Amino acid sequence: xxxxxxxxxLLGAPGTVMLLGSIDAGKTTFAVDLARKATExxxxxALVDADIGQSTVGPPGTVGLKFCSGMEDLGPETLSExxxxxxxxxxxxxxxxxALVNATAKLIARAREAGCRLVVVDTTGLVTGTLGQLLKFYxxxxxxxDAIVAFKRGGELEPVLGIAQRFSPAEVYExxxxxxxxxxxxxxxxxxxxxxxxxxxxxGTSRWRVKPTVFMPTLPPDFELGRLEGLVVxxxxxxxxxxxxxxxxxxxxxxxxxxxxPVSEGVRGLRLGSVRIDLEGRSKGQITLRDLFQSx
Ligand SMILES: Nc1ncnc2c1ncn2[C@@H]1O[C@H](COP(=O)(O)OP(=O)(O)OP(=O)(O)O)[C@@H](O)[C@H]1O
Ligand SMILES: [Mg+2]
Numbered sequence: 477x478x479x480x481x482x483x484x485x486l487l488g489a490p491g492t493v494m495l496l497g498s499i500d501a502g503k504t505t506f507a508v509d510l511a512r513k514a515t516e517x518x519x520x521x522a523l524v525d526a527d528i529g530q531s532t533v534g535p536p537g538t539v540g541l542k543f544c545s546g547m548e549d550l551g552p553e554t555l556s557e558x559x560x561x562x563x564x565x566x567x568x569x570x571x572x573x574x575a576l577v578n579a580t581a582k583l584i585a586r587a588r589e590a591g592c593r594l595v596v597v598d599t600t601g602l603v604t605g606t607l608g609q610l611l612k613f614y615x616x617x618x619x620x621x622d623a624i625v626a627f628k629r630g631g632e633l634e635p636v637l638g639i640a641q642r643f644s645p646a647e648v649y650e651x652x653x654x655x656x657x658x659x660x661x662x663x664x665x666x667x668x669x670x671x672x673x674x675x676x677x678x679x680g681t682s683r684w685r686v687k688p689t690v691f692m693p694t695l696p697p698d699f700e701l702g703r704l705e706g707l708v709v710x711x712x713x714x715x716x717x718x719x720x721x722x723x724x725x726x727x728x729x730x731x732x733x734x735x736x737x738p739v740s741e742g743v744r745g746l747r748l749g750s751v752r753i754d755l756e757g758r759s760k761g762q763i764t765l766r767d768l769f770q771s772x
Pocket of ligand 2: 503505527598
């Protein structure tokens with residue numbers, strides 16, 4: 477189906493629309509265009525950006541919710557400022573399916589509760605293999621979309637769409653993916669991600685000391701705090717909301733941890749992520765918490 481025709485169809489019966497397709501398929505462009513058209517027509521709309529690698533709303537490693545109250549919310553600068561966040565702490569879904577699915581479902585529910593009639597859900601490009609199928613199945617199960625838009629290139633979406641058709645009442649629409657020559661190179665994708673992290677941490681960050689008892693999961697006894705250096709953490713308010721992300725810094729002299737973040741208030745607990753970065757957003761490597769803690 478033609479994109480404009482599909483936009484009209486979706487705007488005619490607004491609901492939760494989940495976009496599925498591999499990387500560079502045109503998901504985000506479609507999502508923002510649809511949200512823009514809804515906003516122009518006065519349909520209360522929101523974007524839920526569940527692409528934790530190539531984020532549009534909120535920093536990488538998070539799911540972001542953006543309410544589309546006016547056209548000014550959808551400019552490239554304002555779009556990146558989330559109205560609510562869900563922490564995942566990783567740049568790809570492997571090993572983080574539960575966190576990603578929960579955060580996505582939670583923010584969709586938040587948008588619906590706020591009265592948004594159209595909720596557009598952008599997703600990661602992981603659509604193939606057992607992991608891609610399980611991830612999309614769980615996302616569909618937890619989010620109960622009314623419509624699924626598939627951005628098809630070859631046959632890569634067949635298994636996921638088969639699952640969607642067999643296990644969900646959502647209407648499935650197919651469009652042709654964006655031309656491959658428009659695809660970003662891996663270096664450009666990394667550059668974009670670093671830029672998004674760097675932009676997030678460029679807004680007046682401060683440093684403050686954190687107690688080693690505030691983490692989820694809890695640090696094992698006698699854990700060397702230095703091993704948390706550079707780790708991304710999700711800052712939670714104790715009511716189930718992520719208020720921002722931070723980077724941990726280890727002070728070797730005093731053997732204490734500090735956190736660097738643009739958010740400084742309303743934090744009750746810190747969720748440990750699985751990626752280390754510096755303030756310029758450059759990745760310093762990925763970890764698994766099980767390896768870090770040497771536990772099951
Ligand atoms: N309908 C279209 N026709 C032509 N080019 C398009 C179309 N939609 C998107 N593009 C281009 O294709 C590229 C990828 O688009 P977009 O970022 O929307 O895809 P995506 O699926 O969100 O990718 P990502 O995996 O990076 O999240 C961009 O350069 C965009 O300008
Ligand atoms: Mg995208």
